[in-house]
Amino acid sequence: MKKLLFFLLLAPLLLASDIKTEQKIYTLIIHSLLPQKKEIKVWCDDKAKKELIDSIPKVRYILNPENADFLLLSKNQKIQTKGVKFVTNLKLLEAGKDSVVGGFFWQKGRPNILFLKKNLQKHHIKLPKSMQEYIEEDI
């Protein structure tokens, strides 16, 4: 029921036309992966993504990866923390397939989203039905 309410509340935000699509996508991903959190602490290894993270509602950019609930990784997936790791390119997803929960990346000339089932299970994450089609057993 909480998830349903979450989508109900999120929908108007996602429909707002002046918000960039990339932000809408990350809003959906982050809140779908961590729906129970009132405020999600996010760390990233690419400074260029800071503005994007800051623009996501109920998300706070933090400087220490140790305390992050969600790690957005563009350079290195080997970082050891308890947070949910998500990558921005295919190579990092392949390299980190034992720990990374998913990625949003370009492949074959189109943007792709992919979640790895076993890593979602490790974090006890159950994605909403609408995103099940993006879950894969392996890469």
Next chain:
Amino acid sequence: MRFFLVFFIPLGLVYAQENLSALLDSYKHESELSKITKQEEAGVLDIYTHHDLEVMQAKTFQDILRILPGFHLKRTPNNLTSLQKPTTPAIQLTSVRLYINDHDMSSSSFGSAFLIWGELPIEYIDHIEIYKGASSIEFGNETASIIIKMYTKTPQRVEGGKIRFYGDNYGSKNADAYFASTSNELSYFAYANINNIQRKKYYNIYNNENYTLKSNQSGHNLYANLQYKKWILELGSYYKKSDDFLGIGINRTPEGGDLNAHHNYIHLSKKFSNKIKLQLSYDNASYDRTYIDPNGIHIANGPIINNYNIDFNDEIFSIILEKKIKSKKHSFLLGSFYKKKNFSENGLFSDNQATYSYASNYSNSLNLYSVYAEYSYDYDIHTRLIASLKEDFFRYEKTIPSDNELAAKIGVIKRINNFQIKAFVTDSYVPIAFYQLYNPDNIPYKTNPNLKNMHLLVGTFSLKYTKNKHSVKLIAAKSRLKDIVVYNRSLSYGYTNSSEHVDFTRFEVDYTYLFDLNNKFTFDTFYGNNSKNVISSPEYGSIVQLFSKYKKFDIYNELVYKSPYKYLALSVGQSFNYTASLKYHYSKDFSLGLRGENIFNSAYKQIYHKMQYAIPVTDQKIWFNLEYLF
């Protein structure tokens, strides 16, 4: 509360279900590379996006030139691709420059890329930008009034591979393959193409003999792009072999002959952190042409011959250094380049009676230096003023006197509510090419030291109105071409500067209606004339395009209209070149397509000297297309 949830939550769910897929589609459109690369300051712009090219099932450069508003696609008598301004027989080749990424594809001999790259297969091209009324200063290179920028696909976007095969009902075959991979430091994109394009044959009867006019073409294209940190290395190699079509014989009666051309290049560029950009490049090009005509070919200072072979060989070394300085309101581009252009020409000419045989050769080189600057000032958030200046220094190795040329441009871009106004005035020149300085028909080769660059003054104005899904653009352009290089066989040097100037006027109206991201309607119509009132090609033209998506189908419709015209005692009626294509996406990775060209068999026909009938520039064809991503 329960009632509230029952009523509203399913709406939220439906939205969420549809949303991610729709968002990805929206993100793909929003992230088009053309939105990053386009330079509004550079001129009035036409863009063919990655999505446009995919839906069109575009194959070659010609598929784009055919729908370029304000111009007619031309097939020259010797089977090369070119353009015509409305009413003119041909555009000055050196006034159009083609770039692939930052690399200028022009050869030394011709000062143009069209002679070798005019039929380029474009599967490795991500998008194409065409700037009209430009000066090239923004692109840090030699002057031109029309700049065509092709951008290759990038490793970061491709990350994978693709194979494509297409063929037509004439037996043409084309195969493309590319692969790209990225890592933190090293990324690459590699592309290969092989093609064999068959075209409709035409015939010319002379003295009761039937001569076949063939225009088939075959070749290959290789390209690689390596990126390491902020270094980019590009390698390109293009080869084509093509028939002579009408050739250059007096009576258009070719019997064999062909063109063998290649262009290899390497281009290295690096963007330093202090906004300095360095580019180094090397080009090697060859254009080896043979004409055979049993009924005679004219040459200057010699008898009528039957066998004409000419081989142009070019080398270009280039170094370009640029720095950008940007503050809140001011932007500067300061740049300089040096080019060393080597040129050699070897010819062999003979008749069939073995009474005349002559070999001729010549070589020269040009040291071309250039300094340039562009300044733009944001008067307020709606107004940008632009000024640019460029001085070029021509220093030839021998025979031809040194020359300096100045190019300047001023412009303004202004936004008022839903309107965007662009106005540019460019005072520039159209450089002469080696083949004009050393007229290849003038045997033995002699330099024409008196030949000057043509000078061009262009004013371009555009008014764009955008509201909701509608966009209308009005364009008016006026240009004056002075010191025009014309060919006069009766003169010793052949090519000479005309003492008379010609004014050209062009009006264009473009309308776009965006139904949604995947469904778009465009309509462009244009008119052009010249001050001499000489009509050698249609005055009017219109292009209609409809891009559609329905379930797993991409549908594309295109209609190109040209008005009737008379030239050389022949009349050509109005033409309607209708193209339609259908692509079925069997899966995300595999698609099949059909594309029909000149479906009504009523495409634009071109009139050629000494031919009794006009010949369509585009054949009536059906193409079959297969694409697989991996």
